[in-house]
Amino acid sequence: xxxxxxxxxxxxxxxxxxxxxxxxxxxxxxxxxxxxxxxxxxxxxxxxxxxxxxxxxxxxxxxxxxxxxxxxxxxxxxxxxxxxxxxxxxxxxxxxxxxxxxxxxxxxxxxxxxxxxxxxxxxxxxxxxxxxxxxxxxxxxxxxxxxxxxxxxxxxxxxxxxxxxxxxxxxxxxxxxxxxxxxxxxxxxxxxxxxxxxxxxxxxxxxxxxxxxxxxxxxxxxxxxxxxxxxxxxxxxxxxxxxxxxxxxxxxxxxxxxxxxxxxxxxxxxxxxxxxxxxxxxxxxxxxxxxxxxxxxxxxxxxxxxxxxxxxxxxxxxxxxxxxxxxxxxxxxxxxxxxxxxxxxxxxxxxxxxxxxxxxxxxxxxxxxxxxxxxxxxxxxxxxxxxxxxxxxxxxxxxxxxxxxxxxxxxxxxxxxxxxxxxxxxxxxxxxxxxxxxxxxxxxxxxxxxxxxxxxxxxxxxxxxxxxxxxxxxxxxxxxxxxxxxxxxxxxxxxxxxxxxxxxxxxxxxxxxxxxxxxxxxxxxxxxxxxxxxxxxxxxxxxxxxxxxxxxxxxxxxxxxxxxxxxxxxxxxxxxxxxxxxxxxxxxxxxxxxxxxxxxxxxxxxxxxxxxxxxxxxxxxxxxxxxxxxxxxxxxxxxxxxxxxxxxxxxxxxxxxxxxxxxxxxxxxxxxxxxxxxxxxxxxxxxxxxxxxxxxxxxxxxxxxxxxxxxxxxxxxxxxxxxxxxxxxxxxxxxxxxxxxxxxxxxxxxxxxxxxxxxxxxxxxxxxxx
Numbered sequence: 069x070x071x072x073x074x075x076x077x078x079x080x081x082x083x084x085x086x087x088x089x090x091x092x093x094x095x096x097x098x099x100x101x102x103x104x105x106x107x108x109x110x111x112x113x114x115x116x117x118x119x120x121x122x123x124x125x126x127x128x129x130x131x132x133x134x135x136x137x138x139x140x141x142x143x144x145x146x147x148x149x150x151x152x153x154x155x156x157x158x159x160x161x162x163x164x165x166x167x168x169x170x171x172x173x174x175x176x177x178x179x180x181x182x183x184x185x186x187x188x189x190x191x192x193x194x195x196x197x198x199x200x201x202x203x204x205x206x207x208x209x210x211x212x213x214x215x216x217x218x219x220x221x222x223x224x225x226x227x228x229x230x231x232x233x234x235x236x237x238x239x240x241x242x243x244x245x246x247x248x249x250x251x252x253x254x255x256x257x258x259x260x261x262x263x264x265x266x267x268x269x270x271x272x273x274x275x276x277x278x279x280x281x282x283x284x285x286x287x288x289x290x291x292x293x294x295x296x297x298x299x300x301x302x303x304x305x306x307x308x309x310x311x312x313x314x315x316x317x318x319x320x321x322x323x324x325x326x327x328x329x330x331x332x333x334x335x336x337x338x339x340x341x342x343x344x345x346x347x348x349x350x351x352x353x354x355x356x357x358x359x360x361x362x363x364x365x366x367x368x369x370x371x372x373x374x375x376x377x378x379x380x381x382x383x384x385x386x387x388x389x390x391x392x393x394x395x396x397x398x399x400x401x402x403x404x405x406x407x408x409x410x411x412x413x414x415x416x417x418x419x420x421x422x423x424x425x426x427x428x429x430x431x432x433x434x435x436x437x438x439x440x441x442x443x444x445x446x447x448x449x450x451x452x453x454x455x456x457x458x459x460x461x462x463x464x465x466x467x468x469x470x471x472x473x474x475x476x477x478x479x480x481x482x483x484x485x486x487x488x489x490x491x492x493x494x495x496x497x498x499x500x501x502x503x504x505x506x507x508x509x510x511x512x513x514x515x516x517x518x519x520x521x522x523x524x525x526x527x528x529x530x531x532x533x534x535x536x537x538x539x540x541x542x543x544x545x546x547x548x549x550x551x552x553x554x555x556x557x558x559x560x561x562x563x564x565x566x567x568x569x570x571x572x573x574x575x576x577x578x579x580x581x582x583x584x585x586x587x588x589x590x591x592x593x594x595x596x597x598x599x600x601x602x603x604x605x606x607x608x609x610x611x612x613x614x615x616x617x618x619x620x621x622x623x624x625x626x627x628x629x630x631x632x633x634x635x636x637x638x639x640x641x642x643x644x645x646x647x648x649x650x651x652x653x654x655x656x657x658x659x660x661x662x663x664x665x666x667x668x669x670x671x672x673x674x675x676x677x678x679x680x681x682x683x684x685x686x687x688x689x690x691x692x693x694x695x696x697x698x699x700x701x702x703x704x705x706x707x708x709x710x711x712x713x714x715x716x717x718x719x720x721x722x723x724x725x726x727x728x729x730x731x732x733x734x735x736x737x738x739x740x741x742x743x744x745x746x747x748x749x750x751x752x753x754x755x756x757x758x759x760x761x762x763x764x765x766x767x768x769x770x771x772x773x774x775x776x777x778x779x780x781x782x783x784x785x786x787x788x789x790x791x792x793x794x795x796x797x798x799x800x801x802x803x804x805x806x807x808x809x810x811x812x813x814x815x816x817x818x819x820x821x822x823x824x825x826x827x828x829x830x831x832x833x834x835x836x837x838x
Contacts, residue, residue, distance in 0.1 A: 091121045095130065102133055111137035128154055132163035135170065144174050165191055165200050172207050181214035202228065202235035209241060213248065222248060229265065236271025243282060250286065259286060277303060277310035288319045297323035304336075314343065321356055334360035341373075351381035382409045383427060383439065395426060404430035421447060421454035428460065432467075441467050458488040462497055469500070474508035477501075482517065495524060502537060511544035532562040539574060552578050569600030573608050580611060585618045606638045613645060626652055633665060639672035647678070650685045654692075663689035670702075676711040684715035687722075700726070707742070717747040717755045724762055733770040737763060757783050757792040764799060777803040784819070794820055798829035 089097060098113035114134040118127065131154045138146030151167035158164050168187050175184035188208040191200070209224035225241040232238060242262040249255055263283035270276035284300035287293075300320035304313050317340045324333035337360055341353030358373035377386050395410040407430045415423045428443030444460040444467070451457060465480035481501035485494045502517035518538035526534065535558040542551035555571045555578075562568070576591035592612040596605060609628045616625035626649045632638040639646055646669040653662035663686050670682030687702030706719035724739030744759035746752075764779030780803065783789070783796035797820040804813040817833050824830060 091117065091124060091126060094121070095126045098130070099133070102137060105140075107137040107140040111141070128158040128161040128163040131157070132167050135167060139170065139174070144178070148174065162200070165204075169200060169203055169207065172204075172211065176207060176211055176214060179214075181211040184208075184211035185215065199235070202232040202237040205232065206237040206241050210244065213244065218248060233265070234269055236269060236275065239266040239268075239270040239275050239279060242266040242269075243279060246282065246286065256290070256292075273307055274310055274312070277307045277312040280307075281312040281316050284316055284323075285319055288323055291326075293323040293326045296320070297327060297329070314345075318349065318352055318356070321353075325356065325360060330360050330363050334364070347381045348384045351377050351384035351386040354381075355386040379409070382411050383431070395423065399426040399430065402433075404433045408434075421451035421456055424451070425454075425456040425460065428463065432463065437467060437470075452487070458484050458491040458493055461487070462493050462500075465497070465500060465504070469504055474504045475510070478504040478508065478510070478513065478517075485520065495521060495526065495530065498524075499530070499534065502534075502541075506537065506541060506544075511541045515541040515545065528562060529566070532558055532565050532567050535561075536567050536570060536574075539571075543574070543578070548578050548581060569595045569598035569604055569608075572598060573600065573604055573611070576608065576611055576615070580615060583618075585615045589615045589619070602635075606632055606635055610638065610642055610645065622652065630661070630665065633668040636672040639668050640674050643669060643673045643675070643678040643681075646673075647681055647685070650682070650689075654685060654689055657692075659689040659692040663693070667702075670705065676709045677713050680706050680709035680711040680713050680716045680719075683709065684713075684719045687719060712746060712748070714747070714749070714752045714755065717743050717752055717759070720746060721755060721758055721762065724759075724766075728762065728766055728769060731769070733766050736766045740766060753787060754789055754792070757787040757789040757796075760786070761792050761796055761799075764796065768799075768803065773803050773807055777807070781816075784816075788823075790824075794824040794827040794829045797823070798833065801833065 094113070094117045098110055098117055101113055102110035111134055114130045114137065117130050118134070121127075131150050135147040135150035135154070138144075138150065148171060151171045154161065154167040155164045155171075168191055172184040172187040175181070175187065185208060188204050188211060191204040205224060205228040209221045209228065212224060213221035222245065225245050228235070228241045229238050229245075242265040246259055246262040246266070249259065260283075263279060263286070266279035267276055267283065270279055280299055280303040284296050284303065287296035287299060297320060300316045300323065303310075303316050304320060307313055317336050321333045321336035321340060324330075324336065334357060337353050337357040339353075341350055341357055344350035344353055354373045354377050358369075358377075361369045361373065377384070395407055395412070399407045407426055411423060411427050424443050424447040428440050428447065431437075431440035431443060441464065444464045447454065447460045448457050448464070461480055461484045465477045465484070468474075468477035468480060478501045481497040481504065484491065484497035485501075488494065498517050498521040502514045502521065505511075505514035505517060515538060518534050518541060521534050522531065522538065535554055539551045539554040539558070542548070542554060552575065555575050558567065558571050559575075572591050572595035576588045576595060579585075579588035579591055589612060592608045592615060595608040596612070600608060609632055613625040613628040616622070616628065629642075629645055629649050632642075633646070646665060650662050650666040650669060653659070653665060666682045666685035666689060668682070670679050670686055673679045673682060683702045683706035687699045687706060690696075690699035690702060700723070703719040703723055706716055707723065709716065720739055720743035724736050724743060727733075727736035727739055740759045740762035743762070744756050747755035747759060760779055760783045764776045764783070767773075767776035767779055777800050780796040780800035783792055784800065787793055797816055801813045801816040801820065804810075804816060820827065820833065821830050
């Protein structure tokens, strides 16, 4: 009953001030923002709608579109959360099926095809011609293919072509079937049928261009030049603006060339050479154009094209041989552009490995990463016994690491140690492999690499770093006992080294995890005594503060935290500890230190609730110091934060009291109402009662006695607060007396005597009543 009355009072008091749109308009507004591509704004509107109206027919669509917003914003985790909610809470809705489809798409993109298949299999397949059914069938086939279940993928795609053959997804299924069977012999008719299907039902120009391109490329690779020429020319004529049209020109030109349709081949080769986006394509166009010109007996023009290839595209597959020594000289002098210009297209076998290495290093120095990677790979594959092979593997690992392909990088680094165990680069490679695995989250693999490295002969600095990283990998694997032993070995083998502070810090972390607080304290103090870097020192102080708290040495704990107040990141990461220090200093009467701590929390905290708490305590401390203006400024900032904390309500009450004292009744009423609205949690009901009481005081001061009595009675009816309820009954009775309602006054005071017989207000009315 009490809860029901509280909810009712919230509705009554907040309804006149509500600014929210009706649910239908709020949904339309959010949809309008979403359709305009303002996804960050739209997600806020949908979330507000779901918060304000958690039930109704709009909820499935709002949940789904919230997920869509997060997906468009590049936040798959947020999208997944709302897609799951749609499926769980509204399993029969269309949005649930679309959400499951989106989840499957994301799972496939993230390399989790089995998960995608599990999501797609339960999706309803009726009606069979629906967009969702077609999409689900296609992605189910794709997930099975990517899972390695080729037969299941073929069966799924085939069923899609049979049941939903006119869907745009049928085009993708047909292309995938063609790719699956591309290596088979004797299936030309079937391959042609798939490509024809893909081109016929493609839903977009780009999809049709892709189908024609793949069809033409397949025919070209099969040396079916007439078919390739017809298909690729159709692509060039029908869809000239599509990127695949540009990609198709070279194969189209070669097909025409092999069909001896030389003038047509020359025209297309001209386009390739004139619009190429990279050196390889430009050289290919020039080379083909030169061949066409020569066939047409235009030898001078052909020669000019060949010379252009040699001069301008020396690193392509079409370049002429150049002098090895010229190239080597440019390389040694760091003239990488000239090195590449002089590079031979077909070097002597004895020089091929050296030339590949110089070309790769030159491309890398010029930041042409893909070309460099290709050269390194060729060197390793074709010349595995060359002195350059191990360094090339190391370079490939570095390039993969720079591109964020950490697992690939680690495997390449490890290959250096396995394939070339006597090479000087092995130690460097093992360390790089371990670090890459650690960054990729493969702690077990990293641990194996560190163990392999520590088994080799190492200098002191490398050995210490390896032990440190090994301990971190062991901690990641929850091998805390082993990690502690590794750290202790590091400290024993390398006392006073660069890693001493970090080793002590991690020992403190591990000992804290075992609740060995005294030992943890000693380790953390040893860390601070070893001149750690700024970050390690900050982390050690935080850990030390916790260890001291657990030993009930609270003042010492606070002393450790205060030096971190000038580090915004540390304050933001540990708001609860900062608040604890501010409160403790306040309770100790150290108001200046409390204010400084609270202000740091208010300024640097990331969450509005913590900022509100910080501003409140800063204002409270400054008020105790007599700095009223600064205190009020802090309280104003507290209530301005979009948060719902007890401290925010307390600041609002304080400001309301000042407005009342100054006679600004309207503003006082607004602030008391805001405080009541903010104090909705069970633990803040005393503040809500105080706010209603303040509304009564304000109305009484404004001469609105009826309203004042009503507000005082709302406290008496809605709350059983030992301070404010008896006071409210007393004030209401006084007002009823002034209003000439003695019966109501008598009833109210009788209630006061019955509910709070020991209240000072009972004694007061006894003195006032004859």
